Amino acid sequence: MNAVVEVKGLTKRYGDVMAANEVSFDIEKGEIFGLLGPNGAGKTTTVELIEGLRKPDSGFIKVCGIDTSDGIDKVKELIGVQLQTTTLYDKIRIGEAIDLFGGYYRKSLPTAQILGGVSLSDKKDSFVEALSGGQRQRLALALALVNDPEILFLDEPTTGLDPQARRNVWDIVERLRERGKTIILTTHYMEEAERLCDRIGIMDQGKIIALDAPRDLIAKQNLESAIELITSNGVSKEFFHKLPNVSNVTQDGDRFILHTKETSPVLTQLTHLSESGDLDLKSISVRKATLEDVFLELTGKKLRE
Amino acid sequence: MNTLVGQIKLEFKLFLREKEALFWTLAFPVFMIVLFGLLWKDETWDGIPTIAYLLPGIIVMAVMTTCIVSTATGVVEEREKGIFRRLSLTPLKRKTLIGWQIVNRYLTVLAQTTILIAIGMAFFGAAIDGNLLLFWAVLTLGTISFLALGFALAALIKNEKSAHPLSMIVFFTLMFLGGCFFPIDQMPEFLCPVCEALPSLHLNDALRMIAVEEVGIIEVWREIPVLLGWLAGCSILAVKFFRWE
Numbered sequence: 001m002n003a004v005v006e007v008k009g010l011t012k013r014y015g016d017v018m019a020a021n022e023v024s025f026d027i028e029k030g031e032i033f034g035l036l037g038p039n040g041a042g043k044t045t046t047v048e049l050i051e052g053l054r055k056p057d058s059g060f061i062k063v064c065g066i067d068t069s070d071g072i073d074k075v076k077e078l079i080g081v082q083l084q085t086t087t088l089y090d091k092i093r094i095g096e097a098i099d100l101f102g103g104y105y106r107k108s109l110p111t112a113q114i115l116g117g118v119s120l121s122d123k124k125d126s127f128v129e130a131l132s133g134g135q136r137q138r139l140a141l142a143l144a145l146v147n148d149p150e151i152l153f154l155d156e157p158t159t160g161l162d163p164q165a166r167r168n169v170w171d172i173v174e175r176l177r178e179r180g181k182t183i184i185l186t187t188h189y190m191e192e193a194e195r196l197c198d199r200i201g202i203m204d205q206g207k208i209i210a211l212d213a214p215r216d217l218i219a220k221q222n223l224e225s226a227i228e229l230i231t232s233n234g235v236s237k238e239f240f241h242k243l244p245n246v247s248n249v250t251q252d253g254d255r256f257i258l259h260t261k262e263t264s265p266v267l268t269q270l271t272h273l274s275e276s277g278d279l280d281l282k283s284i285s286v287r288k289a290t291l292e293d294v295f296l297e298l299t300g301k302k303l304r305e
Numbered sequence: 306m307n308t309l310v311g312q313i314k315l316e317f318k319l320f321l322r323e324k325e326a327l328f329w330t331l332a333f334p335v336f337m338i339v340l341f342g343l344l345w346k347d348e349t350w351d352g353i354p355t356i357a358y359l360l361p362g363i364i365v366m367a368v369m370t371t372c373i374v375s376t377a378t379g380v381v382e383e384r385e386k387g388i389f390r391r392l393s394l395t396p397l398k399r400k401t402l403i404g405w406q407i408v409n410r411y412l413t414v415l416a417q418t419t420i421l422i423a424i425g426m427a428f429f430g431a432a433i434d435g436n437l438l439l440f441w442a443v444l445t446l447g448t449i450s451f452l453a454l455g456f457a458l459a460a461l462i463k464n465e466k467s468a469h470p471l472s473m474i475v476f477f478t479l480m481f482l483g484g485c486f487f488p489i490d491q492m493p494e495f496l497c498p499v500c501e502a503l504p505s506l507h508l509n510d511a512l513r514m515i516a517v518e519e520v521g522i523i524e525v526w527r528e529i530p531v532l533l534g535w536l537a538g539c540s541i542l543a544v545k546f547f548r549w550e
Contacts, residue, residue: 051394073396081394087386091322096315103311104395143391 003062004029004151004182005050010059012045012206019045020056021206027151027184032177034197035186035208036291038301042206043186044084047153050184051081064150077106080149084156086140090129094120097128098142105147118142118172134165141172152176154185158192170196190291200291204299218289221297226289227258227266233280243269250296254282259293309405316409326375330417334367338421342429353517360421360431361512362485365505367417368448369476371410376455377462377472380406385465390550399549407452414448435519440512443525447508450532453539454504460546479505504535 005027012020019042027033035043048054050061052072061068063075088097095111102108115121118138123131131139137157144152154173158166173196176183187193193200194214201211210217231254240249240258245266248259260266263286273279295301320326338360345355383389392402425431433440458475462468482489482496483505492500500506511528514520 053390053394076394076396079394083387083391083394085387086391088388088391089319091319092315096318099311100315101395104392104397106396 002029003027004064005033005184006060006062007046007050008060010046010049010061011057012049012054013057018042018206020049023059023206023208025201025208025211027182029182030177030180031198032173032183032185032196034193034200035184035203036188036190036193036197036200036295037186037203038188041203043188043203044155045206046203047155047184047186051079051153052076077147078150079153080144080147080151081153082137082140082144082155082157084159086136086143088128088139090127092128093125094128094131094139094142095124097139098146101143102146107148108146109148114142114145117145117175119168132165134161134168137161137165137169138172141169149181151182151184154183156186156188158187158189166192190295194291202291202295202298204295204301209298210294214291217291217294221259221289221294224261224289225259225263225286226293227260227263227270227284227286228255229258229270229284230255230282231280232282235279239279248297250300257293257296259289259297312405313409313412316405320409320413329370329374330367330413331420333370334363334417334421335424337363337366338424338429342425342431346429354430356425356429356431357434357517358513359486360425360433361516362509364418364421364444365447365483365509365512366480366485367421368414368444369451369479369505371413371417372448372451373455373458373479374469374472374476376406376410376452377458377475378465378468380456380459381462381468382465384459384548384550387550393549403456410452410455411445411448414444418444433516435515435517436521439522439525440515443508443511443515443528446529446532446536447504447512450504450508450536450539453536453543456543456547457539460543460548479503482506484509502531504532507531 003026007026008024010020010023011018021042023042023046025033035046037043045054049056050063050068052068052075064078066074068075092100094115098111098114102111111124112121115124118141120135120138120142123135128136128139141154141157144154157173158169161169170192173183173185177196185196197214199211199213200217201208202217203209212220237249237251237256240246240256243258243266245260245262246258247261250257258266267286270279270281270284274281341359341363342356345359348355350358389402393399422431422433454475455472458472459468462471480486482492482500483503484500485505489497489500489506507528511525514525514528
């Protein structure tokens with residue numbers, strides 16, 4: 001084990017809300033670790049506790065072997081953080097902002113190298129106020145990288161970005177992975193988690209309810225595939241539950257998702273039911289199960305509600 | 306040390322790019338001294354050259370724009386935009402951050418004062434006849450008191466929107482009731498106790514006594530307690546209510 005982040009029994013309460021409830025995990029060097037969950041699940045609180053922005057009510061955190069409760073100043077030299085929203089002075093130039101932040105650290109990378117790494121070299125002399133959303137997000141990433149950190153925190157790095165800008169950020173994260181950086185990212189996009197993360201902790205109501213590699217998370221829930229169908233004759237959830245080989249059913253009005261390990265027998269049955277007139281199928285599609293299905297299975301909720 | 310110089314240079318550049326701040330801290334005071342200079346160049350008031358009387362008032366006004374208006378609006382903006390929050394993730398210490406802000410504003414005040422005195426002396430026959438060192442010492446005390454007031458306002462003001470109007474109200478009150486441009490004995494009598502309690506009045510009186518009447522520290526001393534009182538009171542408010550996010 002070569003854990004660079006150790007979190008044990010982390011708890012943080014805001015009034016009646018347990019924003020983090022006995023959260024524990026280890027992150028190994030070079031790993032991309034994702035916290036996935038809906039808004040309000042406690043992802044941001046958890047990373048902010050590790051970053052030292054907030055103090056936990058109980059539990060302990062070690063970053064690179066340093067206890068953050070008494071060594072946060074040392075930890076700050078070793079980590080880089082991209083907040084969900086980073087705002088700077090409007091009238092600062094990109095190059096100046098990188099220089100400024102670099103000056104706060106004992107060691108920092110050259111500004112040109114940082115800007116090249118996030119594809120902002122041609123924006124060096126632009127004012128922050130003139131940047132697009134995607135460029136701002138890349139600047140935030142650049143500021144997190146000025147000290148060549150051991151551990152990088154990305155809090156919802158692509159929320160609100162268009163698909164092209166999102167892919168740009170993913171490319172940068174993948175290049176950082178190749179350079180062996182340890183990255184902790186929070187997201188509520190399952191594609192993002194599946195594509196980038198080596199391991200994912202699924203969070204709901206302040207708790208980590210599952211933690212594994214994306215593939216294993218899906219395999220462990222016995223969710224090989226998901227059959228999505230729309231009916232028009234008002235059948236109930238139980239109707240599908242009674243079918244053999246169906247492990248779980250979720251309903252959203254006339255829309256049902258059947259989770260199964262054995263796709264073809266279920267399809268055959270559905271075809272029979274449709275031919276006999278017991279089921280009026282308006283549409284049907286089969287897809288591989290995703291983390292979204294895992295989340296639904298574990299919590300009965302959708303990720304993006 | 307390089308960081309410190311770099312930070313001050315950058316803050317100065319940022320300051321020059323903020324057109325509105327630049328107007329109030331520099332263009333407006335320069336405009337005032339030129340205007341008053343042209344209007345009353347050779348006039349006297351109670352035997353004192355009018356411009357010699359007005360110069361300290363214009364300096365105090367300029368100091369207040371820097372220390373009160375731009376501190377309050379700047380700090381509230383940095384807090385509300387989350388700039389303080391972002392900085393707190395870096396090894397930069399909060400004390401250092403506030404220290405830089407104070408140093409920066411103090412340097413701005415010195416620049417403003419130098420420019421205003423230079424213009425007044427070069428074109429309009431104004432002068433600081435008294436002890437320059439004493440003038441500088443009293444001005445520094447005034448600057449620190451106004452800075453404390455600026456930080457106290459920043460601590461008490463809730464959001465970015467109200468920062469500018471509220472600090473402008475404080476600024477104008479201190480400017481007009483504090484005798485920057487005309488003696489307060491021309492004020493309605495009921496306002497006098499209010500004026501007497503203002504730090505701007507005592508700073509104006511002290512600077513005028515030094516610049517025009519060439520008095521020493523003993524005569525100036527009675528103006529000091531009110532300035533110290535404001536410094537203490539505002540410092541307590543600022544420390545007690547200051548929020549980083």
